[in-house]
Amino acid sequence: MEIADIENDVLCEKIINDINAVLTRDPDVTSFEIIPTLSYQNKSPVIHVEHNLGLESWCAKHVYDFSHKTILASKLSGSKYIYNDSLVKYLNCALLINPDVTTFWHIRRQLVEKNKLKIQKEFQFAALVLTKKPKASEAFAYRRWLYPFQSAESIDWSIEIGICDRCADKSLSNYHAWSHRQWVLERASHLLRSEILHTEKFIKKHISDYSCYHYRQFVLQTIFDICYYDKEQNEYNSLRDFINFYLVDGVSSVGEIIQTLLPNIDLNATNEDKLKCFLYCCNFAAYDIKFCDDLKNLFGFRESFENHRRASLRFIVENCMRFNSSVECYQQPPVSKLSKFxxxxxxxxxxxxxxxxxxxxxxxxxxxxxxxxxxxxxxx
Structure with a gap:
């Protein structure tokens, strides 16, 4: 090894130790960034300000290469690694700089299984990785893998929603963030109602990001599938206005809405909860149709507006057909029967x-x- 290589390794080791010292000294580090700089300026390239960690760009490649080399060197014959505290600091630096290496996340999983790493610290580390690369699919996958190690009582799903929201806000069309958010919602149905509000705010901020519209459609379908509805809601104003837009003879009461949408339904043979869920979801869909029209009037044509309006319209029409075609409203007839409606x-x-x-x-x-x-x- 040449002297230049030795000096480079010594410098990288010092930088890695500085990063490790920050992570140890400040457990509340909330963000990590590579800071663009042209060259070495005879000072530490590790910057730590108010729970924010930065690394100057001139050394990022060298630190990553050194960490990568050191991790692989810790591998014994076969597929086993020497697990110790020093391995963790190299993993931290390598994954902060490049979180797309599956092998390194797999090593962390093995460390967790051997009780070498604390679960809560790992959640914090994965969240820190996502501040630099909000589309890091491996970091999201790692978070999903960690959850079974926690007790149900200790899980706060709203924190996970917040991380998804920040990642989607920072990087648009973030498939991994929205997919992870769907995974959360499948396990935390109590967040359904708040997600209606949160997604509307996101759409108003990012009108052309169809990922959120698609997720909102997922929220609506999930509400319908689990037969959820707001027990305190007795009026369906959006659905009423939607119907009145098409009909000369308008409707006003809930009974008239039901009679208009489902003229052949036998209320005595109908599951009441399913009917209320139908009205609740159709009111949601009707609201979104008006919402898309309002956005179009404000911002002009966007493909996202048109596609979401169509999805909402399809939801209303298909479920009207299903209710009118079913002997019992909670039984969904086959698609072939709907096509002959x-x-x-x-x-x-x-x-x-x-x-x-x-x-x-x-x-x-x-x-x-x-x-x-x-x-x-x-x-x-």
Whole structure:
């Protein structure tokens, strides 16, 4: 080894020790960044200010290469590593600089299983990694892997939602953050109602990021699947206004809304909770249709507005068809039965079909394909 290489290794070791000292001394470090700098300036490249950790860019590659080399050198014959405290500091630096190395996360998993690392500290470290690279899929996967090691009573799912929110806000079209958020919601259904509010705020801030619209559709479908509804909600104003937009003879009461959407339903044979969930979810979807129209009026045409409006419209139409086609409303008929639905038996759907068909040839094609609207009759 040449003298220059030795000096480089000594310098890298010092920088790694400085980073490790910060992480040890300040357990509340909340962010990590690589700070652009042109060259070495005869001072420590590790910057620590108010719980924020930074590393000057000139040394990042050297530190990563040294950490990578040292971790691999700790590997014995076969697939085993020598597990000690020094290995952790190299893992920390390597993953902070480049969190996409699956092998390094796997080593951390083995350390957790051997009780060499504390669970809470690992959650904090994974969150720190995500501040630098909010699309780090391995960091999200590691967090999901850690959760079974915690007791149900100690889990605060809202913290996980907050991390997803920050990552999505920092890096748009963040598939990994929104997928992780779906995973959280599947285990924390009590957050459904608050997610309606949170996603609306996010959409207003990032109007063209369709990832959030898609997640909002997931929230709506999850609400419907678990038969959730707000027991204190007795009015469905968005759904009422949506119906009245298409019909000459308007509706006002909940009973009239039900009769308009589901003219053939037998209320005595209908599951009450499912019916209330249907109204609650359709009101949600109707609100989003108006929401997209309002955004379009403010910002002009966006593909995200159009796609989300169509998804909301499809939800209402398909579930009206299902309720009207089912012997019992909570039994979903096969798609083949929906495709043969007789629209003439539902004045509201006929009016909606006619009105939507006036929005252009492309939209008519979409309605034909996804809503089974037949526009072959020119009278429609």
């Amino acid at each position: 007789d629209y003439s038996s539902n004045a509201f759907l006929m009016a909606l079909k006619k009105s939507e068909g006036m929005l252009g040839e492309q939209h008519r094609k979409w309605c034909s394909l996804f809503l089974n609207f037949d526009y072959s009759d020119n009278s429609d």
